[in-house]
Amino acid sequence: MEPPTLAPKSSKTGGGAFFMDKQQYLNNLRHSCAHLLAAAVTELWPDTKPTIGPAIENGFYYDFDFSQSLKRALSEEDLPIIEEKMRQLLPSWDHFEKREVSPEEAKEIFKDNPYKLELIDEIVAKNEPITLYKAGNFEDLCRGGHAESPVTEIGALKLLSIAGAYWRGSEKNKMLTRIYGTCFPTQQELDNYLNQLEEAKKKDHRKIGQDLGLFVFSDLVGKGLPLFTAKGATVRRELERFAVDEEIKRGYQHVITPPLAKVDLYKVSGHYPYYKGTMYPPMKIDEEELILRPMTCPHHFMLYKSQMRSYKDLPLKIAEVAQQFRYEKSGELSGLTRVRVFALTDSHIFCIPNQAKQVILEVLDLIDFANSKLGFVKGQDYRYRLSLGDRKEEKKYYKDDAAWDKAENILREVLTEAKAPFYEAPNEAAFYGPKIDVQIKNVSGKEETAFTVQYDFVLPQRFHLKYIDEDGKEKQPIVIHRSSIGAIERTMAFLIEKYGGAFPVWLSPVQVQIIPIADRHQDYGQKVLEQLKSANIKAEIDKRQESMQAKIRDAQNQKIPYMIIVGDREQNENKIAVRTRAGQDLGVSSIEDFLTRINSEIESKA
């Protein structure tokens, strides 16, 4: 078995280096448990081929080739059986025994397992020792990292789920069966973790999105391609219009460019070699090779270059809610968080180098403003990360130490001057310059990079960007790449989880539910509905043959901010009774007073 690896993405964006020792201890425990899983599986279905099984954040997995031993696909119902077998075997696992073998011996031992043979060849090629670890009756190819005594240390274990996974992660290889699990020193800790998982599931935007009918997926349409219902599209549209209108107010030039381009464009930009793996395949049209865009920069550069620019035009801020496409592997897709097409609130600010500081200050101000309107509190829900260049890296680092120093200093100065909460992360920059990452804490407290502000001195050179300076000479601008509220899909996922679906009024797909108490109140209810609609309030009426209580409950479940109840009294007095989704009774008021209240809430995005 390969060495235990933590999933690199999680560890990079995770909480940092807290509890490193405890974490290492848990990794060893879980890696041991992965061995135990392989032992159980091969006891149950002897000709199964185990492949690789590392510890990961919060647990472990092991990938198996079940093709020969199981006449059907493994199902979730098999997990308790495997777990039981693991528990049966555990008492004999009092320690791991290590031995080193020759390549020939190793190949003889694993002669029926082509996956292990491939691993052995790789170890040999690297001139490393081949080690086997045995506990109970089960011996596996492994580099070590185990619990000292599995039987005493693994207090509680649980298998969690099954997924498909290509051998070595490549879709060219065979699809294997991956079993996920976790273990803890005590049952209490396992229970806590499972509770936490359960809670997170309830807050999961995929579940809430389904409950509230915000978006759906379709097998026929394809993976990672969400279809937004009218409700979901309303949230999206409000977010989009908010970003566009606010940016225009702040002097951005909002453009619209096509979501694809010739492959050549990405060869000029230098993106192609770095991003090819996550780009869609090219399409041949007539004599041209077109490709769906993975980023917007080159399109905006073409607009910049479409006319002569003077120093008087700078800074020039070209912005777009730009559709982008990423070839995410199907195993990495997740709700609205990881999709194959998304709309990024993107911008490229072309400026004279000495304008950079002021430009970035203004960008941070916009991000803070937008985040505050979305309800994210600075220093609490999000902070900044200064990602620095990896000067030893050859491929991902554009060799110009002085330029990097200068850019990194500017970013550091800006963050300090803006009194922004931030920390520094070495070796996290993109190839074309250092960047500021906006780190948002999700509903489970895990920090993720939502989007970035990128200082770029490389692409302006690649694209020969120019401006005519005061002295009449051609000079090169630098470019600040930035987002304001990130990718709309991803931001929606954050917001759905943050609010548990109970969006602030301005983002609510239905802002008011009108509830006639009896059939005879429907006409009056309809009149109220039309009055609200003509005032641009998103209102609906519930005309079903249900009790008022049931209608209120359903509106609350749908997280509709306001309910307007109309009965005899309201109808006679031409008034409305108002309740909030939190259950607060706001009493009886005129429609006009209610409109004043809700409009000011919408206006202020409270």
Next chain:
Amino acid sequence: MEPPTLAPKSSKTGGGAFFMDKQQYLNNLRHSCAHLLAAAVTELWPDTKPTIGPAIENGFYYDFDFSQSLKRALSEEDLPIIEEKMRQLLPSWDHFEKREVSPEEAKEIFKDNPYKLELIDEIVAKNEPITLYKAGNFEDLCRGGHAESPVTEIGALKLLSIAGAYWRGSEKNKMLTRIYGTCFPTQQELDNYLNQLEEAKKKDHRKIGQDLGLFVFSDLVGKGLPLFTAKGATVRRELERFAVDEEIKRGYQHVITPPLAKVDLYKVSGHYPYYKGTMYPPMKIDEEELILRPMTCPHHFMLYKSQMRSYKDLPLKIAEVAQQFRYEKSGELSGLTRVRVFALTDSHIFCIPNQAKQVILEVLDLIDFANSKLGFVKGQDYRYRLSLGDRKEEKKYYKDDAAWDKAENILREVLTEAKAPFYEAPNEAAFYGPKIDVQIKNVSGKEETAFTVQYDFVLPQRFHLKYIDEDGKEKQPIVIHRSSIGAIERTMAFLIEKYGGAFPVWLSPVQVQIIPIADRHQDYGQKVLEQLKSANIKAEIDKRQESMQAKIRDAQNQKIPYMIIVGDREQNENKIAVRTRAGQDLGVSSIEDFLTRINSEIESKA
């Protein structure tokens, strides 16, 4: 030479059957002139291979394979030389002589011309006679249709342009050189036509779009992929928001779906075999084959199917400003009118068959409303066309005469009831039902199909669409496919040409230009600017060191509706002097009064 054909698209959407005899006469004249062109070219460059040369609307063309005879590409400068040679040859062209030859004779005569040999084989395969027509010294393979006496009838001729064209229109074949020209019985008629062309060029949205800086194209991005500048994007955004907001007001459910899907989706819909030729090639992603969508119907059908629908939910109107992709051949691309990606204001209305009439009436009302806001006058700028099924057609006609009869009658009744100006066009329908086309007259008076309202009883069957009726039984809805303002790009092209770039105020990318008379008025001008901006008016200030007259002229050239001039008097009195782009002086007023005026104009979309 092949028979003279009128480009089918133009003739189909053209003004109809007026002046048929005159048109036939002109076609014969121009087809003769195409022979004359081939004669001139082969005299000048003897080893050139003529291929095909039909008459087209307003002229003719001939495609040549110049590869052997010309060491360089033919250029526009060669056209006068060829014209001169045509005029030299014309006196000897007093009539055409026809003869019929055997396949062997024909192949001997054209043995050096593989294109003609291919045509001969086709004629032989169809068992048709092989005829040659000769005038002067030039004999060509041809089915006839000529002027009786070219020398007396061709009063004036002109070669117009050069283009590349694939042999038989297929990019798999060799690229040939196409020469376009026209001819008329008299010089006066030719002059009139050329004047008309010149005028049309001035009104051409491509020219105006460039002059006003609304959009650009980029070789590196690719053909048929416009990049909208901030100004063009503003017009686009206003159009889009207008359509979305108006549709939501009218009860449409505005959704957002991905611009691509699995190829399978279009196989289920039945579109794939019909539209494959105009779809982008598929992209393989993991185990899926994805394709950019050429239409939105299947996506909306998946949303319809994502939950159980009751008769109470119908009519259900799913709408979207939907990005769509068409593989238009590069020769057919034209500005914003024919592009490779566009955003269609699309909708699919799912309804019970007996709701169809009311639904379509409401659709026509929306179209009339939207057109009136865009400035298109019913019966003058646009009318309707009822496109009926071709019952003899096998591929393009879904065999169910009764269903076609019923649907066609409904559409006819609706058009009659709505007192809509319309005419009927046999055999123009799509394969899944009859449709109403919205025929808009462009700036040159030519009628084009802007978009359609489609009655569909076929796709609901293909997708097994269902609703639960009052009696508790599953039934099949029908679908009305419709647009409201068409494809945004195309509608922009219409509008740019209609208004010559002088958009109504609500669509103007810059609504007000502030012109400080001297430097000392800039601060006051800036104050006015900010006041307008905070009232959401799209205003700019011209701070250049230019005279007031020059600034006014530039603002007029940019078609900005209002100019605000500020000098000493305005500054002292805290007022503004207002002018219109038409040159009207509106005198001095307060900023508030001006805001009232412009806001009411924007509000009413006047």
